[in-house]
Amino acid sequence: xxxxxxxxxxxxxxxxxxxxxxxxxxxxxxxxxxxxxxxxxxxxxxxxxxxxxxxxxxxxxxxxxxxxxxxxxxxxxxxxxxxxxxxxxxxxxxxxxxxxxxxxxxxxxxxxxxxxxxxxxxxxxxxxxxxxxxxxxxxxxxxxxxxxxx
Amino acid sequence: xxxxxxxxxxxxxxxxxxxxxxxxxxxxxxxxxxxxxxxxxxxxxxxxxxxxxxxxxxxxxxxxxxxxxxxxxxxxxxxxxxxxxxxxxxxxxxxxxxxxxxxxxxxxxxxxxxxxxxxxxxxxxxxxxxxxxxxxxxxxxxxxxxxxxxxxxxxxxxxxxxxxxxxxxxxxxxxxxxxxxxxxxxxxxxxxxxxxxxxxxxxxx
Numbered sequence: 258x259x260x261x262x263x264x265x266x267x268x269x270x271x272x273x274x275x276x277x278x279x280x281x282x283x284x285x286x287x288x289x290x291x292x293x294x295x296x297x298x299x300x301x302x303x304x305x306x307x308x309x310x311x312x313x314x315x316x317x318x319x320x321x322x323x324x325x326x327x328x329x330x331x332x333x334x335x336x337x338x339x340x341x342x343x344x345x346x347x348x349x350x351x352x353x354x355x356x357x358x359x360x361x362x363x364x365x366x367x368x369x370x371x372x373x374x375x376x377x378x379x380x381x382x383x384x385x386x387x388x389x390x391x392x393x394x395x396x397x398x399x400x401x402x403x404x405x406x407x
Numbered sequence: 408x409x410x411x412x413x414x415x416x417x418x419x420x421x422x423x424x425x426x427x428x429x430x431x432x433x434x435x436x437x438x439x440x441x442x443x444x445x446x447x448x449x450x451x452x453x454x455x456x457x458x459x460x461x462x463x464x465x466x467x468x469x470x471x472x473x474x475x476x477x478x479x480x481x482x483x484x485x486x487x488x489x490x491x492x493x494x495x496x497x498x499x500x501x502x503x504x505x506x507x508x509x510x511x512x513x514x515x516x517x518x519x520x521x522x523x524x525x526x527x528x529x530x531x532x533x534x535x536x537x538x539x540x541x542x543x544x545x546x547x548x549x550x551x552x553x554x555x556x557x558x559x560x561x562x563x564x565x566x567x568x569x570x571x572x573x574x575x576x577x578x579x580x581x582x583x584x585x586x587x588x589x590x591x592x593x594x595x596x597x598x599x600x601x602x603x604x605x606x607x608x609x610x611x612x
Contacts, residue, residue, distance in 0.1 A: 276423035283431045290438030304553045306560040308567055309444040318443070323552075372445060375552050381475075382548030384555070388603075392450045400445035401556055 299324035299341045301376035305406035312400060317368045319359040320402075321352065323383060324376035338379050340387065349386040356394040374402040446559055451602070469521045471510045471542045473503070473558060477549030481558065485510055487519035498557050507565035511597060513537050530592040531577060542601045562601055569597050 301324035312318050322341040326334040339346045342355045360366050371391055375384060391399065467486050474482040481497075483506055484490030493502055513520035521540035528534055542562060546555055567582070570593050574582045578589055585593065 272424065273420065276420065276427050279424055279427040279431060283427055283434060286431065286434050286438065290434070304556040306446050306556060308446060308560055308563040310447045312443040312445060315443075370447075372443065377551065377553035377556075379552040380477075380548060381546040381550040381552060381555050384552055385546065385548065388450060392453050395453065397450040397452065399448045399450055401448065401559065402443060402445040403556065403560075405444060 295320075295322075295341070295344050297322065297341070298327060298330060298344070298346065299339050299376075300327050301374055301379075303374055303402045303404055304377045306401075306403040307406055309403055309405055310400075312370065312372060314368070314370075317363055317365065318370045318372050318400070319356070320372050320374055321355075321387060322374050323379050323387070338376070338383055340383065349383065349390055352387055352390045353394045356391065356396045360396075368398070369396055370398045370400055371396050372400040372402050446556065446563060448559065448563075448601075465539075465541055466522070468519055469537075469539050469541055471507065471540070472545065473542065473562075474545045475547060475550040475554050475558065477547045479551050479554040481554075485520070487517060495554050495557065498561055501561075503558065503561045504565045504568070507542060507562060508569055510542075511537055511540055511565070511569060526595070528592050528595045530589060531596060534596055536596055538595075538598050538600075540600055544601060544603045546603075559601075563599075566597060566599050570594070573597065 299322050301322065323338060325331070325336050326339055326346075334346070340349065340352070341347065342351065347355070356369075356371070360369055363369060373384070373387065388399070391397070470485065472482070472484040472490070474484075476482070479495050481493040481495060481503070482490060483493055483503060485506075487510075488506075497503075510520060513523060516523055516535075521537035523535040523537055524539065526534055526536045526538060528536075544555075544558065544562070570582045573596055574580060574585055574589070574593050577593075578585060582590065582593060
């Protein structure tokens, strides 16, 4: 009855709350991040500015990427400046269809914002073309994407 | 001796942590944390067909030209100070910003700077404002985007500073902390009239 135990076992650490912990981190990341929607086919470094505003409502924002093709694609596409809409290269006039297509999925279409993510060294000609098309397609709210500078 | 009740073995949940780790890593890879920032601008409405050849005359004193050439050099011109080239690196010393501020403000009511009108603004009462002024930005097709962006940034900065000054003076707070109707009043006092086309064609919309 009162036999002494031969060996005292070290109690195992209780890991039952570990999944909850990880789930909390997971939910945190799901909240604060956004899905990366497209694979970039152009590379760009956006300019730096001081008077920037945050893009609050992601649901009404569509992106237009402008810059030279990425290193992998340069062999086929050359190094001239390109426009990327969704997952492919496009011409300035195709922006109009893009605007219309993007607008269709939005509930508050009047608030549509076009965000231009263009490389610093892009020449204004292509930007002016895009702006002209945007104007014609009544996408008047524009955002020149940039990073903050002190 | 009575048999003890058989215990139901607990579900082995040791792998749940691994599963949620995999989910976590998936989200870390597919999402991006960067908050998108940018310079918000508004394009003018598209010209209507029947208005194409309508010419809006703007007095010379009301226009401040900011031109950029393919080499990225600036040309700033208004009636008060005439025209002159400014190097892009001079933007850091707020040359353009101060020029635009002086132009839009017209503190001395100079006859060479934009004309002032009496305007009745809610909350502010009767004000002398230069709401007819136009800052005309013109670019060459070869102008680097960065130059254009820096100029736009300076223009917005000039207006923001003017609005902040006014809102501190009138309401005692910075513009961003104002209520919506107070913001509207300040905006009516200093409207952003930046035209990116020939003013002869489209006016200061």
